[in-house]
Amino acid sequence: MPSLTVNEARTRAASIAVTSYDVELDLTRGDQNFHSRTTIEFRSRDHQETFLDIAPAELSNVRLNKQPMDVAGLRDGRLALRDLQDDNVLEVEALMAYSHDGEGLHRAVDPEDGQAYLYAMAFLPAAARIFACFDQPDLKAPYRLTVRAPEEWLVLGNGAATQVEPGLWTLAETKPLSTYFVTLVAGPYHSVRSEHDGIPLGLHCRQSLAPHLDKDADELFTVTAACFDEYHRLFGIRYPFGEYHQAFVPEFNAGAMENPGCVTFSDELVFKAPATDHLRAIRAMVVAHEMAHQWFGDLVTMQWWDDLWLNESFAEYMGYRVTSQVTAFTDVQVEFALARKAWGMAADQRTSTHPVAGNGARDAKEALTNFDGISYTKGAASLRQLNAYIGDEAFLAGVVDHLHRHSYGNATLTDLVQSWERASGKNVPGWADAWLRTSGVDTLACHLRGNGQAVITRHNGSPGDVSRPHALTVTRYDADGGSASAPLRITESQTVVPLSVNDTSSFVLPDSADQTWAKITLDAQSTDRAPQMLRTISDPLARAVVWGALREALHDGALDPEAYLTTLEQALPTETDLAVDVVLGEAPYSGALGALGRYFPAPSHRDRLADLADAVLAAAQLGSNRQLIAVRAVIDLTRDAERLHGWLDGAAPTGVPVDADFRWRVLIALCAQGATGDADIEAETARDKSAEGALHALRCRASIPTAAAKGRVWESLTTDAALSNYELYALAERFFLPEQADITAEFVDRYFAEMPATVRIRTGELVQRTASLVYPRYAVSDATVALAERCLGQADLDTGVRRSVSDRTDDLRRVLSSRANFGG
Numbered sequence: 001m002p003s004l005t006v007n008e009a010r011t012r013a014a015s016i017a018v019t020s021y022d023v024e025l026d027l028t029r030g031d032q033n034f035h036s037r038t039t040i041e042f043r044s045r046d047h048q049e050t051f052l053d054i055a056p057a058e059l060s061n062v063r064l065n066k067q068p069m070d071v072a073g074l075r076d077g078r079l080a081l082r083d084l085q086d087d088n089v090l091e092v093e094a095l096m097a098y099s100h101d102g103e104g105l106h107r108a109v110d111p112e113d114g115q116a117y118l119y120a121m122a123f124l125p126a127a128a129r130i131f132a133c134f135d136q137p138d139l140k141a142p143y144r145l146t147v148r149a150p151e152e153w154l155v156l157g158n159g160a161a162t163q164v165e166p167g168l169w170t171l172a173e174t175k176p177l178s179t180y181f182v183t184l185v186a187g188p189y190h191s192v193r194s195e196h197d198g199i200p201l202g203l204h205c206r207q208s209l210a211p212h213l214d215k216d217a218d219e220l221f222t223v224t225a226a227c228f229d230e231y232h233r234l235f236g237i238r239y240p241f242g243e244y245h246q247a248f249v250p251e252f253n254a255g256a257m258e259n260p261g262c263v264t265f266s267d268e269l270v271f272k273a274p275a276t277d278h279l280r281a282i283r284a285m286v287v288a289h290e291m292a293h294q295w296f297g298d299l300v301t302m303q304w305w306d307d308l309w310l311n312e313s314f315a316e317y318m319g320y321r322v323t324s325q326v327t328a329f330t331d332v333q334v335e336f337a338l339a340r341k342a343w344g345m346a347a348d349q350r351t352s353t354h355p356v357a358g359n360g361a362r363d364a365k366e367a368l369t370n371f372d373g374i375s376y377t378k379g380a381a382s383l384r385q386l387n388a389y390i391g392d393e394a395f396l397a398g399v400v401d402h403l404h405r406h407s408y409g410n411a412t413l414t415d416l417v418q419s420w421e422r423a424s425g426k427n428v429p430g431w432a433d434a435w436l437r438t439s440g441v442d443t444l445a446c447h448l449r450g451n452g453q454a455v456i457t458r459h460n461g462s463p464g465d466v467s468r469p470h471a472l473t474v475t476r477y478d479a480d481g482g483s484a485s486a487p488l489r490i491t492e493s494q495t496v497v498p499l500s501v502n503d504t505s506s507f508v509l510p511d512s513a514d515q516t517w518a519k520i521t522l523d524a525q526s527t528d529r530a531p532q533m534l535r536t537i538s539d540p541l542a543r544a545v546v547w548g549a550l551r552e553a554l555h556d557g558a559l560d561p562e563a564y565l566t567t568l569e570q571a572l573p574t575e576t577d578l579a580v581d582v583v584l585g586e587a588p589y590s591g592a593l594g595a596l597g598r599y600f601p602a603p604s605h606r607d608r609l610a611d612l613a614d615a616v617l618a619a620a621q622l623g624s625n626r627q628l629i630a631v632r633a634v635i636d637l638t639r640d641a642e643r644l645h646g647w648l649d650g651a652a653p654t655g656v657p658v659d660a661d662f663r664w665r666v667l668i669a670l671c672a673q674g675a676t677g678d679a680d681i682e683a684e685t686a687r688d689k690s691a692e693g694a695l696h697a698l699r700c701r702a703s704i705p706t707a708a709a710k711g712r713v714w715e716s717l718t719t720d721a722a723l724s725n726y727e728l729y730a731l732a733e734r735f736f737l738p739e740q741a742d743i744t745a746e747f748v749d750r751y752f753a754e755m756p757a758t759v760r761i762r763t764g765e766l767v768q769r770t771a772s773l774v775y776p777r778y779a780v781s782d783a784t785v786a787l788a789e790r791c792l793g794q795a796d797l798d799t800g801v802r803r804s805v806s807d808r809t810d811d812l813r814r815v816l817s818s819r820a821n822f823g824g
């Protein structure tokens, strides 16, 4: 299907205006298909030909102004519309296919009880897989939905749902919405309901997750209520979409989607296993993020996908700000500095880096590949910089002005910049040029001069000639535990720190409150002293900045991996639970476990990390959050298979809950070591018949280091079109593993030869994400880079595959440069 171009969207928006959609869906037509009947009323301004978007299994009937149309005219998901009048009525009937890739109307069956659960994800270009539409963000219209479903089902959507007769539901007419916000949640979902400040609230999940949702419902409602109060205070506009439902749905590709009135979340956020405080904080932040979108994104929507970053940057900024200020998760900004920022920093240092404000993508698909760590984290950090530049009052006044001016409509970055300019009287366009229309990371390095002065040197990271101003805090930490801070504005390449540094043993940290977007580099002396400082600095946010500086040095090939590990050994045991979880964890850009086989290739590296995890475990209180973090790290890191077998056989550490999640985690680790196999996987599957168990079994099978097992998994990855998105990800993430190089060597070539062709059996996000997850990241060699370059040389390479191969190869080059400098 061709991707909608910006020119096509502009032409269509100039030509027509949509008055309303009536959508009737019949979900009682079996497991494969549903019936979709759409009536669109729209005006034509110029009577010019335009086109409808629809991607049916079978298009049965189309009538334009009561005249039947030839359905054979459907090409590539588009149907040309001619002979338009001022006011038109288009009626479209089609049989649609349920999806299993997380886009369109997704249908998942919970193996635990055999019940089917549906949710609609209409994010571009999937709306046309559900109903006939003009699928672009700036053709907003009100929707009236009618849904026929099995009688025992619950139906939810953007408008309040009423069951008018058994199995027949009508949803209240919505405010004007973009096509990509239209959702539907249908199935025998379990619900918990509440109310806050006149807003009806609902939480929903699969029946098998009911006890786990019930357990956390108070926490979720408390966060939701606090966020509503805060957004009402900040924006001065009441929540505009009626009821507010938060549905936790199966096999959801993203963390959540901000559908007005009915946000869908991945039901991995309903915690079956004991959850760490870290995970709870992230969930609260996601709740706050999606709520921010109800105003910024939903009430006012970007005109074209190229400004999608603006939605995400704003929601990311607000999500972290509001979570830290009005919920119990006050340390979430530390999580941003430690973990979230690492994701964006990696993205901003690749060849695919782009300005926060997009890079002029010609079509929607290209625009959406830039929906990355830059759009979220760098965008959010940029907004913090704007806030520092114009002040919080003007920042919020500009946002309020923007929301009022464009309510229920669409707007652009230029519109928002004008609102901020009016509110502040400052040169916001100039700020936007420096921060939003440039790419790359500035570097801030601090040097001590002999005369008691410290100087911060800024190296501009943008490829263009840009001088980006930084507003930040600089702090001096003294050997005796004292400290002094000062605000600082950096506009030149050299800036004198307004703090005296007479003691050469002082440690001067730029951006100690993590306010800007810059790489902080420590000089040799400060790097040597980092372990000591990480034990003495009391502010966890400042320590996160130090961890970030060390992490970036490691990735730059400027810090010896052995020295990084030594710092971990010396400083992590005294860190907070959050820092232990992130810095030791499995995330590829922030965690040591995630760097195994790459920056830490040697068996001794794994052993050092395992010993560290064991030390944290031994010191942790029984049953504590910290014990949970540590025991999971030990499982993932230890090479002691006998000990892990013992943990399955009743000898697990006291205080650790031996539940299904624990058992599967151990089994996955044992499978990766070749220390167990099919019989144990089958026994565990018989014990745990849940959807989560089925996915863990796939992870186990993908981890087994034999040619036969890897061959079978490869076959599934490259040829099995029937796998659901989650099944595919489970196999993909466990295919290439550290320390299995010999057994998977042949698949390095085959990845580049065969993965691009999966675009023939899969579509959308699935293709790009699988290409990224499977990439042979542990085959760290020039030969892999050469294979990748040859692959990227193919002119017909899918856009999503190209982006994944390019990005993972850039990551590989950085590991190669670390190895060139330090061996390994």
Ligand SMILES: [Zn+2]
Binding pocket: 258, 289, 290, 293, 311, 312, 315
């Ligand atoms: Zn978002």
